[in-house]
Amino acid sequence: MAEAIQKKLHSEMEKYTQMQKDVSKSMSARQKLEAQLTENNIVKEELGLLESTNTVYKLIGPVLVKQDLDEAKATVTKRLEYINGEIQRYETLLKEMEKKSEQHREVLSSLQQEYQRAQGLTVGKV
Amino acid sequence: MAEKGNSSTEQLVGIDRLREEHQKVVRDCESRIQHWNKVSGDYEALADRLKTLPDQLSYDIMVPFGPLAFMPGKLVHTNEVTVLLGDNWFAKCSAKQAQKIVDHRMKYVQRELDDLHRTAKNFEARVGFVKELEHVSNSEGGFVDIKEEVGNNEAVVTKGKHRIAHKPNSKPKLDAVLDLDEEKGESGGESGDEGSRKGILTEEELWARLDELERQEEQQDEQDRLSDTADTNGEDTSSSSEEEKEGDAAHPVNGCPKPSWTSVPHSKLPPSRDMIEEEDEEEGSCLPTIYFSHTVEPKKVRINTGKNTTLKYSERKEQKEHSKKKKKNGHNNGHSHHELHKITTPADIYRLFVDVKNGEPIPRKSILKSRSRENSVCSDTSESSAADFEERRIIGRSFSHDEATHSDTSDGITEEDSPTAVPLHPASRFEAFSGTVVEKDPMPTVVPHLTIAPPALPTILERKQEEVASDVAPPAQEPPKRVSKFKAARLQQK
Numbered sequence: 001m002a003e004a005i006q007k008k009l010h011s012e013m014e015k016y017t018q019m020q021k022d023v024s025k026s027m028s029a030r031q032k033l034e035a036q037l038t039e040n041n042i043v044k045e046e047l048g049l050l051e052s053t054n055t056v057y058k059l060i061g062p063v064l065v066k067q068d069l070d071e072a073k074a075t076v077t078k079r080l081e082y083i084n085g086e087i088q089r090y091e092t093l094l095k096e097m098e099k100k101s102e103q104h105r106e107v108l109s110s111l112q113q114e115y116q117r118a119q120g121l122t123v124g125k126v
Numbered sequence: 127m128a129e130k131g132n133s134s135t136e137q138l139v140g141i142d143r144l145r146e147e148h149q150k151v152v153r154d155c156e157s158r159i160q161h162w163n164k165v166s167g168d169y170e171a172l173a174d175r176l177k178t179l180p181d182q183l184s185y186d187i188m189v190p191f192g193p194l195a196f197m198p199g200k201l202v203h204t205n206e207v208t209v210l211l212g213d214n215w216f217a218k219c220s221a222k223q224a225q226k227i228v229d230h231r232m233k234y235v236q237r238e239l240d241d242l243h244r245t246a247k248n249f250e251a252r253v254g255f256v257k258e259l260e261h262v263s264n265s266e267g268g269f270v271d272i273k274e275e276v277g278n279n280e281a282v283v284t285k286g287k288h289r290i291a292h293k294p295n296s297k298p299k300l301d302a303v304l305d306l307d308e309e310k311g312e313s314g315g316e317s318g319d320e321g322s323r324k325g326i327l328t329e330e331e332l333w334a335r336l337d338e339l340e341r342q343e344e345q346q347d348e349q350d351r352l353s354d355t356a357d358t359n360g361e362d363t364s365s366s367s368e369e370e371k372e373g374d375a376a377h378p379v380n381g382c383p384k385p386s387w388t389s390v391p392h393s394k395l396p397p398s399r400d401m402i403e404e405e406d407e408e409e410g411s412c413l414p415t416i417y418f419s420h421t422v423e424p425k426k427v428r429i430n431t432g433k434n435t436t437l438k439y440s441e442r443k444e445q446k447e448h449s450k451k452k453k454k455n456g457h458n459n460g461h462s463h464h465e466l467h468k469i470t471t472p473a474d475i476y477r478l479f480v481d482v483k484n485g486e487p488i489p490r491k492s493i494l495k496s497r498s499r500e501n502s503v504c505s506d507t508s509e510s511s512a513a514d515f516e517e518r519r520i521i522g523r524s525f526s527h528d529e530a531t532h533s534d535t536s537d538g539i540t541e542e543d544s545p546t547a548v549p550l551h552p553a554s555r556f557e558a559f560s561g562t563v564v565e566k567d568p569m570p571t572v573v574p575h576l577t578i579a580p581p582a583l584p585t586i587l588e589r590k591q592e593e594v595a596s597d598v599a600p601p602a603q604e605p606p607k608r609v610s611k612f613k614a615a616r617l618q619q620k
Contacts, residue, residue, distance in 0.1 A: 046211050072215065
């Protein structure tokens with residue numbers, strides 16, 4: 001009895017840690033996106049400061065590729081849109097994950113209690 | 127007490143944790159502030175450099191050559207810099223423009239710094255508060271929490287029994303109901319008047335009221351039936367003195383029904399009541415009479431024979447009709463109407479049908495036949511089409527027992543808008559009933575032994591009536607027909 005519960009608890013625990021890993025992963029991704037957002041915002045503002053006589057380059061790999069100013073502006077705006085969309089996506093993803101992990105936690109706690117009961121009063125080391 | 131101590135230590139642990147977290151946040155903020163300060167300094171240096179860079183055309187500089195060596199060189203194009211905007215974007219611009227960009231970045235950095243300072247301050251304050259709290263809970267500052275345990279002594283001592291809230295009696299005694307009902311009958315007209323005049327009753331209130339009255343009426347009916355069966359000859363013990371007065375002496379033409387009828391146009395309810403025997407009321411005080419009162423309030427239809435036997439009808443009939451009007455040709459009208467008669471003996475049926483001939487009350491010879499043409503207010507069928515009339519005749523033949531229902535529904539159809547329509551068509555007074563009542567020559571020889579026709583007919587009748595209604599419907603004919611029977615009768619009198 002206790003064995004079975006322990007097994008189950010173990011698998012649940014693994015799942016839960018996996019879940020937490022996912023959560024933290026998407027969390028960091030989201031933070032990255034946030035940083036990119038601010039960076040791109042700054043770029044956009046500074047492109048606004050430039051004049052049409054200025055030449056704009058994009059570093060692609062090891063080379064600087066010459067770009068038109070307007071084109072650059074359009075590209076940056078597009079990129080901003082994309083980043084915003086990504087942030088939204090991650091937001092919903094995170095919410096879902098949080099919900100799931102909450103459920104997992106509940107399952108885990110109930111399982112733990114069961115396990116403890118099955119083992120008498122000895123506390124399972126999980 | 128042990129528990130208390132435990133909880134306080136727990137609290138202390140919590141406070142410690144809280145303080146730690148707050149301090150962590152503060153530390154984090156501080157480090158970030160340092161970082162931004164450095165960035166800010168860098169940018170300041172850069173701005174300085176950019177300011178002075180274009181001062182000369184070229185500079186002699188030592189160019190770093192790997193991590194170890196420098197070699198002499200020359201810096202040219204002093205007014206030409208390439209700025210990394212971020213996200214791998216570069217822009218070639220003059221030193222002046224570069225300065226602008228630097229300024230912009232400085233602004234951003236400053237903003238960040240401000241934010242961080244504010245956050246740090248906030249959390250420092252919190253740390254201070256937590257520290258204070260720690261002091262307090264450690265009772266170092268001479269502060270003590272006053273805690274009072276609330277015991278489980280729920281058994282509050284009460285003397286005697288607990289009081290029970292009694293519900294008001296839902297069913298009062300029959301006698302009381304009877305009395306109440308009589309009183310209501312007396313005041314019904316006026317109160318209905320008021321209600322309709324003010325128009326304050328909402329529909330829900332109205333229905334609630336009607337339901338209540340219906341209940342009362344049921345009880346009343348029961349009572350009536352009991353007393354009726356007790357003495358079939360008519361000495362109705364249940365009829366109140368007030369009713370007897372009405373039946374014998376008082377002539378209610380000027381009494382209850384009329385004022386209430388006049389009030390009806392103000393109400394939302396169309397005057398659905400049809401006064402079959404309105405005319406009869408004027409004939410004499412001791413006539414067998416059927417009174418219909420037109421009120422929103424408890425309506426009673428009394429059928430009063432000369433013997434003081436009074437039958438009361440609930441206003442459920444009216445209610446049904448009301449609902450019927452709402453639903454436009456509901457199917458339940460005739461049926462419920464008959465249920466309500468509570469006819470227990472054949473004799474009761476005769477009380478329902480009374481004719482007046484030459485000013486004298488004549489009990490209908492046969493209730494299967496329509497009333498005599500000369501006496502009926504609704505005798506004028508000339509307006510209806512021939513087919514219509516024919517059909518009606520058929521109905522009359524087969525179902526004349528339900529005559530009352532006939533005229534009822536006919537009024538329901540024709541009188542719907544009568545209150546407004548009446549003044550518009552004062553001349554066409556008979557047309558209101560042209561479609562519905564079948565008039566036949568009285569057949570005095572017919573012995574009334576057929577009267578025990580079961581009142582189960584109405585369902586069929588109803589169907590027929592609907593057909594009739596659709597027949598009457600042609601819009602060209604309709605407007606002139608919208609005259610109330612009462613109006614017609616009164617106009618006739620004038």
